[in-house]
Amino acid sequence: VSALARLYGLEEELSEVARRGSGSACRSMFGGFVQWQRGERPDGSDSLALQVAPETHWPELRVLVLVVSGEKKPVGSTAGMQTSVETSPLLKHRAEVVVPERLAQMMQHIRDRDFEGFGQLAMRDSNQFHATCLDTFPPIFYLTDLSRHIIALAHRYNAHHGHTKVAYTFDAGPNAVIFALADTVAEFVEVLRRSFPPATNGDQFVRGLPVGSAALSQELVGAVVSEPLPGAVQYILHTKPGPGPQLVDDPSQHLLGEDGLPRSRA
Numbered sequence: 001v002s003a004l005a006r007l008y009g010l011e012e013e014l015s016e017v018a019r020r021g022s023g024s025a026c027r028s029m030f031g032g033f034v035q036w037q038r039g040e041r042p043d044g045s046d047s048l049a050l051q052v053a054p055e056t057h058w059p060e061l062r063v064l065v066l067v068v069s070g071e072k073k074p075v076g077s078t079a080g081m082q083t084s085v086e087t088s089p090l091l092k093h094r095a096e097v098v099v100p101e102r103l104a105q106m107m108q109h110i111r112d113r114d115f116e117g118f119g120q121l122a123m124r125d126s127n128q129f130h131a132t133c134l135d136t137f138p139p140i141f142y143l144t145d146l147s148r149h150i151i152a153l154a155h156r157y158n159a160h161h162g163h164t165k166v167a168y169t170f171d172a173g174p175n176a177v178i179f180a181l182a183d184t185v186a187e188f189v190e191v192l193r194r195s196f197p198p199a200t201n202g203d204q205f206v207r208g209l210p211v212g213s214a215a216l217s218q219e220l221v222g223a224v225v226s227e228p229l230p231g232a233v234q235y236i237l238h239t240k241p242g243p244g245p246q247l248v249d250d251p252s253q254h255l256l257g258e259d260g261l262p263r264s265r266a
Helices: 002-007 011-019 023-026 079-089 089-112 115-135 145-161 181-195 217-226
Strands: 033-035 049-053 060-066 164-171 174-181 206-208 234-239
Touching: 023 033, 033 089, 033 181, 049 089, 060 181, 079 115, 089 115, 115 164, 115 174, 145 164, 145 174, 145 181, 145 217, 174 181, 181 234
Parallel strands: 206 234
Antiparallel strands: 033 049, 060 174, 060 234, 164 174
């Protein structure tokens, strides 16, 4: 979609076109930090994304994706949201009152590179989103016991340090997304290794950007690491805010062959 839009000079309309596919696609048309506007028009044509800041704006910010389950969700995101809209009074209040104010706050935290404010708000908003899932009838359970274990771990880690060093958020699923600054990553990844020892893939437990080693004090281990849960986290993906869709000039990297058909990767 991105390549076609560039070919026909329609970059400004790219987010609107992608929105017809999904909200995720709408947001993914830009790099860095992106706001998805709810829009006001009945046809949804003004429900599109705008870039708040490029990926270079906050170079110290890192993201850890804790993959705990690859299984299909019992309730899909679209079906779950439709049910919440129909049955959750909390969702209505959240959409009309809470989100507009929090959105403005979050954009300011990003512009200021204020991790304390950014992290606190990310966690609070994630918690409230899942509260709307519980307020839905019948209730929707995207978080698992392991998800809640990760939430408690993050709060113990922050309490030990006396301020917000890591922040979690969960979308409609059990996998955790952890935000941290670069100088925190090595220590927190070691905390995760101690808490969720890899069962069989020790060399591939952390993927993506390299992570250095860190020694943990006995005080930190005693305050933060509880009874280990071996194999509970399948792997961790270490990444950071990146650019939007990129054009690839190397033909060997193209998904389509010269005949226009998908390449076989077998």
